[in-house]
Amino acid sequence: MQTEVEVTLPIRQKQVFPVAKTAFTEKEATSVVVKDAGDDPDCTNGAQLTATVSWIPDVGKIELCGGQGVARVTKAGLGLVVGRPAINPVPFKNITEMVREGAGDALKTAGLKVVISVPDGEIMSKKTQNARLGLMGGISILGTSGIVRPYSSAAYKVSIAQGMDVAMGEGLSTLVLTTGGKSERYLMRHTGLPASSYVQMGDFAGFSLKRAAKQGFKKVIIGGMPGKLSKIARGKMQTHVAGSQVNMAFLAEIGAEAGASDEIVQKIARANTARHVQEIVARHHIQGFWDIVAHKVCAVCRKEVQDALTVVCILADFGGEVIGRAQIGEEED
Numbered sequence: 001m002q003t004e005v006e007v008t009l010p011i012r013q014k015q016v017f018p019v020a021k022t023a024f025t026e027k028e029a030t031s032v033v034v035k036d037a038g039d040d041p042d043c044t045n046g047a048q049l050t051a052t053v054s055w056i057p058d059v060g061k062i063e064l065c066g067g068q069g070v071a072r073v074t075k076a077g078l079g080l081v082v083g084r085p086a087i088n089p090v091p092f093k094n095i096t097e098m099v100r101e102g103a104g105d106a107l108k109t110a111g112l113k114v115v116i117s118v119p120d121g122e123i124m125s126k127k128t129q130n131a132r133l134g135l136m137g138g139i140s141i142l143g144t145s146g147i148v149r150p151y152s153s154a155a156y157k158v159s160i161a162q163g164m165d166v167a168m169g170e171g172l173s174t175l176v177l178t179t180g181g182k183s184e185r186y187l188m189r190h191t192g193l194p195a196s197s198y199v200q201m202g203d204f205a206g207f208s209l210k211r212a213a214k215q216g217f218k219k220v221i222i223g224g225m226p227g228k229l230s231k232i233a234r235g236k237m238q239t240h241v242a243g244s245q246v247n248m249a250f251l252a253e254i255g256a257e258a259g260a261s262d263e264i265v266q267k268i269a270r271a272n273t274a275r276h277v278q279e280i281v282a283r284h285h286i287q288g289f290w291d292i293v294a295h296k297v298c299a300v301c302r303k304e305v306q307d308a309l310t311v312v313c314i315l316a317d318f319g320g321e322v323i324g325r326a327q328i329g330e331e332e333d
Contacts, residue, residue, distance in 0.1 A: 002031070008101075009146030010094045020048065028054040043127040044118075044139055052115045053099070061111035062096050062103075069121020070141060075134025075196075076169045078162055086130075086140040087116065094146065116141060129159055132195055133166050160208055163199035168215055170196050175217050177201040177208050179224035186320040187223035203228075206237030206304055213305040219329070221312040222297055226290070226323075227274035229315050233296035237304060246274045254296075255281070258289040278317060290315050290324025298328040 006016045020032045030052040037045035056063060066072065066085020073080045080086060087095075099114055100107065118124070121138035125131070130140060142158060167175060176191060176198045178184040184198050191197075201208035205222075212220050222232070227246055234250045252269035260268070264284050271277045281289045294313035301311045310329025317323045 007098050010090050011145045028052055043124050047118050050117045054113050056111040056113045058111040060107045062099050063113045064092060064096055065115045067115040067117030069118035069138040070116055071130055071135035071138040074136050075166055078165055086135045088142050091141050091143045133162055156202055157204060157207055160199055160201055161211060164211055164215055167196045172197055173218040175199055175212050176221045176223060179228040183224045186316040187314060190314060190322055203238055205232050209301055209304050213308040219310040221314060222301060223314045225316055225318060226278050229297055230274055230293055232300060233293050235300050251277050254289060254292050257292055258286050260286045291326055294324040294326035298326050302328050
């Protein structure tokens with residue numbers, strides 16, 4: 001049994017992968033490689049990427065298909081053909097090239113059908129944004145280099161871009177950019193826009209805003225909770241905990257701006273977390289505190305895209321209730 005395979009990655013670098021299993025019949029051959037996502041927070045880590053190959057009569061042709069666990073495209077705007085498997089152009093080209101290289105002279109007398117499948121791919125897809133993007137029945141076969149990058153995260157940025165492509169393809173002019181799944185659910189409750197309007201930007205506020213402006217959207221609604229949005233309010237466009245911390249001195253300044261007493265301002269400055277600040281603000285009835293934070297978020301985001309977008313900020317507490325709101329741009333509230 002073959003225990004490893006060498007392939008040339010899209011970046012033209014050669015890489016050897018262990019082969020987990022192989023199987024042969026008179027009509028087809030199947031091999032499995034297990035995905036190692038490294039440090040990337042990827043729900044497809046451990047996926048059994050399976051290729052089943054069989055002969056077809058079309059001389060020289062390589063027919064690449066999606067099998068069980070590979071999504072099908074049902075919406076336009078992704079750069080993929082509706083009705084076809086969700087195998088992005090770079091991996092599609094790379095797989096085809098590697099099959100052609102491996103088959104060699106055999107393609108002079110016949111062609112090959114290659115079915116890519118991922119057992120449990122449909123289950124894995126429930127932890128992704130695929131359904132909203134119109135990618136149904138499994139996971140997508142993505143990639144641009146063949147190399148897993150740590151949580152920078154190239155894969156996450158691809159997901160953001162695809163979400164925007166779908167929204168634009170549906171003719172939407174407003175995007176709702178949220179910091180995660182919980183804040184997205186809260187914003188859905190308070191905005192009621194079409195499902196394709198919502199894109200989870202995660203920690204990549206700067207990338208998401210610039211992409212939205214470049215694609216021609218008119219308005220973005222930034223949604224999240226105190227921790228992440230207070231980072232954005234002070235100009236941090238990458239909000240991952242490893243890259244920036246909640247600045248209590250900054251929030252204390254906002255407390256003073258909102259009219260809090262010196263004693264309360266000092267309590268905010270000594271707070272442990274953004275949630276702790278929220279508790280202090282609520283307990284002492286500091287009116288307008290989170291509206292000021294939301295306004296600063298709007299100002300920072302507008303500056304990031306040189307005023308190309310109308311920006312709304314909706315700030316929710318940890319139970320999903322709106323505690324702050326602001327807008328800068330046309331038709332201001």
